[in-house]
Amino acid sequence: MSDRDGSSLRPSWRSTGALLFFFSALIGFQLGVSVSERPEIVSAGILVHAYYSLSLFVVGGVDLGTPQGGPLIGRILVWMAYFGAPILAASTLIDAFIRGLAPQRWQLRRVKDHIVVVGANELALSYLRVLRKQQPNVTVILVCKQVERSMESELKQAYGAIVVVGDVTHEYFLEQLRLERAQKVLLLGGDSLRNYEAASIITKLHPDIGSRVIIHCGSLRFMRAMANTRVAQQCQTFNTYHLAASGLVRNHLVGHFHETAPKDLVVLAGFGRFGQTILEELQLRAANEMDTVAIIDIDAHRRLLVADEQMEFSGNYHRELVEGDISHPDVWEQLRSRVTLNSDDTVVILGTGREEENLRTALWIREQFPKAKVIVRSSKESRFATEVGEEHNIISISITQLVEENIPRDWLEPESTP
Numbered sequence: 001m002s003d004r005d006g007s008s009l010r011p012s013w014r015s016t017g018a019l020l021f022f023f024s025a026l027i028g029f030q031l032g033v034s035v036s037e038r039p040e041i042v043s044a045g046i047l048v049h050a051y052y053s054l055s056l057f058v059v060g061g062v063d064l065g066t067p068q069g070g071p072l073i074g075r076i077l078v079w080m081a082y083f084g085a086p087i088l089a090a091s092t093l094i095d096a097f098i099r100g101l102a103p104q105r106w107q108l109r110r111v112k113d114h115i116v117v118v119g120a121n122e123l124a125l126s127y128l129r130v131l132r133k134q135q136p137n138v139t140v141i142l143v144c145k146q147v148e149r150s151m152e153s154e155l156k157q158a159y160g161a162i163v164v165v166g167d168v169t170h171e172y173f174l175e176q177l178r179l180e181r182a183q184k185v186l187l188l189g190g191d192s193l194r195n196y197e198a199a200s201i202i203t204k205l206h207p208d209i210g211s212r213v214i215i216h217c218g219s220l221r222f223m224r225a226m227a228n229t230r231v232a233q234q235c236q237t238f239n240t241y242h243l244a245a246s247g248l249v250r251n252h253l254v255g256h257f258h259e260t261a262p263k264d265l266v267v268l269a270g271f272g273r274f275g276q277t278i279l280e281e282l283q284l285r286a287a288n289e290m291d292t293v294a295i296i297d298i299d300a301h302r303r304l305l306v307a308d309e310q311m312e313f314s315g316n317y318h319r320e321l322v323e324g325d326i327s328h329p330d331v332w333e334q335l336r337s338r339v340t341l342n343s344d345d346t347v348v349i350l351g352t353g354r355e356e357e358n359l360r361t362a363l364w365i366r367e368q369f370p371k372a373k374v375i376v377r378s379s380k381e382s383r384f385a386t387e388v389g390e391e392h393n394i395i396s397i398s399i400t401q402l403v404e405e406n407i408p409r410d411w412l413e414p415e416s417t418p
Contacts, residue, residue: 017088018057025053025081028067031074036065056085111162112181113414114139118168118198119188120147120155122380123216123240126404127186127411128159134412141177143168168198171205180206184411185213192217199231210234214411220273224310244402245277248375249285251405252395253347256373260345263291263317267335269326269361270352271297274377274399276307278349287317291345294320294335297352326350327357332368346372359385362394 029049034042041052041064052064060082061067067078115131115138117124128140142161155161166173168187179185179202187195195215203210213235217223220239226232257264266282268275275295282290297303300323320338324331335341341348348365350358355378362376375395378385382398389396 014088014092017084021056021081021084021088022053024077025056025085026050028070028074028076028078028081029053031070031077033067033070033074033078035061035067035078038064042069053081056081057089060086111139111141111178114141114178114182116141116143116177116179116182116185117161117188118143118186118195119190119216120144120151120163121188121190122400123403124186124188125159126400127188127407128155128161130404130407131412132159135414138183138414143177169194169201171201174198174202174205179209182209182212183414185209186216186411187214188216190218192219192222196226196229196231199235203231203234211236214238216240220276221306221310239273239277240399240403241273241277242281243406244399245274245281247402247406248278248349248397249281252375252397253282254286254289256347257286257289263289264345264347265292265294265339265341265343266290267294267296267341267346267348269296269348269350270358270377271295271300271303271307272351272353274351275349276303276311278351279307280311290317292318292320292339294322294339296322296324296326296331296335298323298325300324326352327361329364332365342369342371344371344373347375348372349375349377351375351377353379355379355382355385359388359396363388363392366392366394 026046026049029041029044029052030046032042038052041048055063067075067082069075115135117127117140120142124142128142131138131140140159140161142155142159142163143166144163145167146165147155147163152163155163164177166176168174185202187198189195195217199213199215202213211234215231215235215237217226217237217239220241223232223237223239226237253266268278271279275297279293282293295304300321304321320335322331322334324334332341340346346369348362348369350362350365352358358376358378362374365372365374373395374393375397376385376389378396378398380398380400382396385396385398388394
């Protein structure tokens with residue numbers, strides 16, 4: 001596994017064995033060992049010795065004859081390569097043949113204490129990156145309905161995952177995954193309803209597994225509506241924006257609020273799923289630290305009504321609402337007429353899904369309101385956005401980074417199964 005993914009390279013036992021047998025033969029020939037059918041090999045150079053050492057993996061020592069002459073240790077090394085090289089080559093072919101006939105059955109028949117991840121998306125990759133830092137050797141089964149060959153190679157080589165193709169809403173397929181022996185089952189697919197459907201079937205098949213099943217729900221409204229169902233109460237449910245928002249508030253805002261007095265103005269430029277979850281986390285962790293929350297969004301009034309329907313707003317802060325595009329200067333002029341933006345107790349969070357507009361507007365705000373704390377959001381980590389942020393005193397955060405930093409510990413730590 002590459003350094004980028006946070007774990008060390010782990011060469012396979014076959015690679016190690018191949019190198020061992022190759023160098024055993026090569027060193028033996030270099031020490032003066034000859035062979036009965038090619039006695040002239042003793043006086044040949046290292047390239048000839050390397051060639052005959054490699055040939056042992058194809059035909060063994062059939063064409064060379066038996067080792068003779070030279071020191072005892074040299075003959076032992078050559079004999080070891082005589083037996084080991086062809087056995088290793090044969091075992092590789094047999095294993096490839098068996099895997100070709102029934103790859104999933106052979107891979108899954110003895111798994112235990114494994115982790116099952118459903119989905120081959122960015123969220124699944126984020127989880128695997130963090131997991132491998134905590135459990136580099138745990139068996140991971142990644143399930144998807146279809147996967148591109150390049151993605152499958154990355155999942156296998158970079159994360160050591162066993163990739164299987166199937167539908168987790170089919171009971172026969174679920175039985176092959178040995179879920180009763182699994183540490184965790186993470187349903188990270190993009191279809192929220194199918195995630196809940198799979199969890200429903202899994203908990204019916206294995207009633208004791210509920211606490212080990214983690215369901216990702218991309219829709220906050222759907223997740224909140226399902227909160228009182230049997231599946232949601234037995235399993236763990238989460239939304240990526242909740243993880244990201246909790247990390248943002250805890251790591252970047254709470255400390256800032258404590259340093260400024262008496263209370264702060266928070267501007268949420270963009271009030272989609274991310275903006276709504278930020279406000280929810282602010283109410284939970286810093287309700288008494290805010291004087292005013294200003295919301296800017298193209299569809300601000302409707303989204304605020306939806307948010308009011310789903311969560312109970314609390315705290316004694318004021319709310320200001322401006323409907324319009326965050327990139328339009330008139331929107332900020334409207335807001336400036338109501339509140340003081342150029343102050344060190346002002347926090348502006350540019351959290352729309354339009355990453356270019358977020359970054360461009362952040363630079364404009366830094367020029368207009370140099371005292372404000374400016375935070376700009378992107379979906380994936382961006383070196384360019386980070387560099388721009390460092391140059392202009394802007395905090396650049398990504399959803400991916402925040403999610404990976406805030407994945408709960410109990411999703412990663414080893415857990416013995418019954």
